[in-house]
Amino acid sequence: MSQAAGANVPQKSIDPKLFTWPSNKPRLLGSKCNNCGTTSFPAQASCPRCCSEDVENCELGTRGKLWSFTIQGFLPKSPPYAGTETLEDFKPFGVGYVEMPGQVRVVGRINVSKPEELAIGMDMELVFEPFRTDEDGTEIISYAFRPVA
Amino acid sequence: MTDVAIIGIGIHPFGRTDGVSGLEQGAYAVRQALKDCGMDWGDMQFAYGGSSAAGNADALVNQLGLTGLQFVNVANGCATGGSALQSAYMAIKSGMFDVGVAVGFDKHPRGAFAVEPEKMGLGKWYGDVGLALTTQFFAMKIQKYMHDYGITDDTLVKVAEKNYANGALCPHAWRKTALTYEQIAESPMISHPLRKYMFCSPAEGGCAIILASVEKAKQLTSHPLFLKAAVVRTRHFGSFEVFTQGQALDQAPSPSVDASQATFEMAGVGPEDIQVAQLQDTESGAEIMHMAENGFCADGDQEKWIQEGYTKIDGKLPVNTDGGCLANGEPVGASGLRQVYEVCVQLRGEGGERQVQNNPKVGYTHVYGAPGLSGCTVISR
Numbered sequence: 001m002s003q004a005a006g007a008n009v010p011q012k013s014i015d016p017k018l019f020t021w022p023s024n025k026p027r028l029l030g031s032k033c034n035n036c037g038t039t040s041f042p043a044q045a046s047c048p049r050c051c052s053e054d055v056e057n058c059e060l061g062t063r064g065k066l067w068s069f070t071i072q073g074f075l076p077k078s079p080p081y082a083g084t085e086t087l088e089d090f091k092p093f094g095v096g097y098v099e100m101p102g103q104v105r106v107v108g109r110i111n112v113s114k115p116e117e118l119a120i121g122m123d124m125e126l127v128f129e130p131f132r133t134d135e136d137g138t139e140i141i142s143y144a145f146r147p148v149a
Numbered sequence: 150m151t152d153v154a155i156i157g158i159g160i161h162p163f164g165r166t167d168g169v170s171g172l173e174q175g176a177y178a179v180r181q182a183l184k185d186c187g188m189d190w191g192d193m194q195f196a197y198g199g200s201s202a203a204g205n206a207d208a209l210v211n212q213l214g215l216t217g218l219q220f221v222n223v224a225n226g227c228a229t230g231g232s233a234l235q236s237a238y239m240a241i242k243s244g245m246f247d248v249g250v251a252v253g254f255d256k257h258p259r260g261a262f263a264v265e266p267e268k269m270g271l272g273k274w275y276g277d278v279g280l281a282l283t284t285q286f287f288a289m290k291i292q293k294y295m296h297d298y299g300i301t302d303d304t305l306v307k308v309a310e311k312n313y314a315n316g317a318l319c320p321h322a323w324r325k326t327a328l329t330y331e332q333i334a335e336s337p338m339i340s341h342p343l344r345k346y347m348f349c350s351p352a353e354g355g356c357a358i359i360l361a362s363v364e365k366a367k368q369l370t371s372h373p374l375f376l377k378a379a380v381v382r383t384r385h386f387g388s389f390e391v392f393t394q395g396q397a398l399d400q401a402p403s404p405s406v407d408a409s410q411a412t413f414e415m416a417g418v419g420p421e422d423i424q425v426a427q428l429q430d431t432e433s434g435a436e437i438m439h440m441a442e443n444g445f446c447a448d449g450d451q452e453k454w455i456q457e458g459y460t461k462i463d464g465k466l467p468v469n470t471d472g473g474c475l476a477n478g479e480p481v482g483a484s485g486l487r488q489v490y491e492v493c494v495q496l497r498g499e500g501g502e503r504q505v506q507n508n509p510k511v512g513y514t515h516v517y518g519a520p521g522l523s524g525c526t527v528i529s530r
Contacts, residue, residue, distance in 0.1 A: 014277060014278070040395050042395065048397075067293065067396070069289060069341075073339050073340055080273075080275075081276065082276070082278070093279065095280060097289065102398075103398070104398065105395065105398065106394075107393065120296045142278050
């Protein structure tokens, strides 16, 4: 689920440190502590659990279970929000934590706008897709989750 | 070490006071507290003060008097007021001073709190995609809690209904009109499962508490209250807190659990001894979870407690008797001190229409702030 290099319109990652991009199999990037084994997201230079600086970047999984969720019901304040919706056309969006087994629970948007379609414990998968389009036509790519069909 | 007494309390009404700066609201509260104990600003040996959006608290000396006292500014998020009080507590407890004041005030712009992710060490992307909202955190914490412990939507409504009803009885509250069950239950969904009238709003207000050594207090008043404990604790790795991008698989209790346990230990009492409590109610769910985090009931028992009215003014443990943050709004610098003010009012029996009827002798306060710290007190008479 990606539009990698070769897509028709220019694309850019929302943050090059957040996930591998461009790639045919993009992955979220975290960091793993070589001292205590704790995985962090996003990647950071030291371990928040044991303070060790002996950490290295690692790729996170692409599937996990929904740990908790909400539906963002109103247009977030801008800044910091960079979405281009208006009060008139804003559609609520899901937000949740997905537990990557043995790694970490990752926060992200969920491509669902109705709470009835979400349940704690359900299987979720990662998708990479345009979040918005820059003034020059470049698509800004971010990640999100969706329920596994 | 000396014990610590509360001898004076003062408050500027919470809510919106156009034309009066946050600093002026803080100065008003200090004057009220001085009047309450018959002292002058010149008698204050020290002050700890905080405000998040209304200027530096030490600028209060320009309004109250340039007396040369030790004045330290405190900044600890939503727990700023509790942290100012805890600092003042230590100043007396140490024996270095025998009378001083903790003060907090604020004046926030209307609407949601402004968030700057990069100032908090979070990537810009996080704000860009619409994740830097405190409301989402509160919603996801209670969503998980409801799932795990069987708390219902109905109970969320009833907590808000109680707090607005209490606020309607309280002169310093912002929202003085009780809201009906339907008004709350049918208000717009902000962040599922939490609705508009389940959230507190940024607001304005000021509050001041004058502390003294017990020896000094006995010279000044025949009815001092005693600050038996004041504790602040921060989060451990694995505690679920606001603005978490990657939540650890390790599960740690909230800082409120630590702060609460340390407070009870310091005070030499337990949750069963508390007769009136103010617990941080940033939203309905927070009050529910904080009941258990502070040791007043087991996880899940809140459903029965709320349904049976245990936390109402006439219940067995009245909670947020002045309407809490829901009815008073959230001026970050002042909220934690407002809770202390309210417990003092209740212990003195001066609560008027909102006075609890169990002749309380021991009260408790709990304030929680982003990004994961809690301040608790036990106060007795």
